[in-house]
Amino acid sequence: VNTEVKMGKVVVSNNGVCLSTTGVGSCLVITLFDPQARLGAMAHTMLPSGASHGVSHSTKYVDLAIDAMITQLEALGASTKNLEAKLVGGANMFPHDQEHDIGAENVAKAKKIFKKKGIQLIGEAVGGSHGRSVEFSVTSGGVTIKINI
Amino acid sequence: MWLQANKKGEKMKLEKLNQINKQAALSASAALSKLIGQDVSISMATVEVKKVEEVKPLIGAEEIVAGIYLPVTGAVKGATLLVFPKDSTFILCDLMMKRPVGTTRKLTELDESALKEVGNILSGNYFTALGNKLQIKIIEHIPNFSFDMFGAMATQVTNQFALKTDEALVLQVHFKFRSKEITGYMLLLFELEQIEAIVSALEKV
Numbered sequence: 001v002n003t004e005v006k007m008g009k010v011v012v013s014n015n016g017v018c019l020s021t022t023g024v025g026s027c028l029v030i031t032l033f034d035p036q037a038r039l040g041a042m043a044h045t046m047l048p049s050g051a052s053h054g055v056s057h058s059t060k061y062v063d064l065a066i067d068a069m070i071t072q073l074e075a076l077g078a079s080t081k082n083l084e085a086k087l088v089g090g091a092n093m094f095p096h097d098q099e100h101d102i103g104a105e106n107v108a109k110a111k112k113i114f115k116k117k118g119i120q121l122i123g124e125a126v127g128g129s130h131g132r133s134v135e136f137s138v139t140s141g142g143v144t145i146k147i148n149i
Numbered sequence: 150m151w152l153q154a155n156k157k158g159e160k161m162k163l164e165k166l167n168q169i170n171k172q173a174a175l176s177a178s179a180a181l182s183k184l185i186g187q188d189v190s191i192s193m194a195t196v197e198v199k200k201v202e203e204v205k206p207l208i209g210a211e212e213i214v215a216g217i218y219l220p221v222t223g224a225v226k227g228a229t230l231l232v233f234p235k236d237s238t239f240i241l242c243d244l245m246m247k248r249p250v251g252t253t254r255k256l257t258e259l260d261e262s263a264l265k266e267v268g269n270i271l272s273g274n275y276f277t278a279l280g281n282k283l284q285i286k287i288i289e290h291i292p293n294f295s296f297d298m299f300g301a302m303a304t305q306v307t308n309q310f311a312l313k314t315d316e317a318l319v320l321q322v323h324f325k326f327r328s329k330e331i332t333g334y335m336l337l338l339f340e341l342e343q344i345e346a347i348v349s350a351l352e353k354v
Binding site for chain 1: 209210211213216218291293294295297298299300301302303304305306308309
């Protein structure tokens with residue numbers, strides 16, 4: 001079963017499901033996987049911080065998406081101490097003209113939160129100036145990335 | 150949503166935007182024809198105003214496109230993203246570089262430079278027409294180029310405005326060369342206050 005995770009959304013799933021999203025540039029795709037409970041979640045985030053803009057619920061923000069992923073995974077039986085994180089995206093498609101490198105800010109925000117919450121970051125494919133499509137197997141925890149060469 | 154063609158009163162604003170499109174297309178046609186030494190007819194039509202998160206379905210998120218991104222400042226702060234699908238990009242390069250159609254299989258630096266110039270011409274003439282209509286000054290910046298997944302480019306541009314607005318004006322751009330016709334899209338994004346100011350100004354002109 002393949003489930004598409006749309007921009008700004010979080011999807012939590014269990015064994016046997018593949019979560020995917022396409023055309024990721026400066027956006028940051030976050031996967032969390034509990035190998036013992038066989039539960040996983042994918043977020044397709046757009047911007048680093050909702051909290052700093054007075055937003056408290058939108059999962060298009062890295063900080064709020066991670067909170068939502070953890071809450072939903074724990075509700076299904078996952079444990080935060082078991083979670084393994086992977087990051088994909090955070091690119092800068094037009095590196096010569098950006099007031100702010102949103103991609104890099106997204107990545108930095110996620111890493112800061114993982115460190116604070118004690119979540120292990122076990123893989124990343126971030127930065128650069130190319131788009132990526134991502135598939136996350138909630139059976140194995142594996143992440144497959146497609147790029148244009 | 151700040152413009153909807155089916156709403157009373159909004160049709161007039163769209164008509165005014167289409168007048169700007171026509172003026173911009175006319176000037177851009179003349180400039181591009183002069184640049185490449187053959188007649189090119191460009192038309193620009195307002196497709197719709199869409200939420201930025203809904204722009205992607207116009208072209209597949211994974212579809213490889215040429216994207217020319219051009220920020221603007223001055224009386225309005227915003228950007229345009231001109232997009233050509235891969236095959237159209239190769240044909241456009243052949244026509245601009247005076248090669249037989251079907252020659253281009255990979256873009257060279259010269260091709261990228263030519264495509265940036267197309268971006269300059271289209272965006273430049275659009276903002277000149279818009280600026281003249283509204284009597285405001287709009288300053289264009291240097292174009293940036295990418296040849297990659299459409300979704301990756303579109304979201305990066307829209308993410309810059311996501312905190313302030315969630316809508317983009319989408320134009321379809323059609324090029325008619327002697328032997329070929331090419332279609333692309335131009336996305337225009339402005340900060341929310343700017344959109345409101347533009348719409349308000351359009352009501353008065």
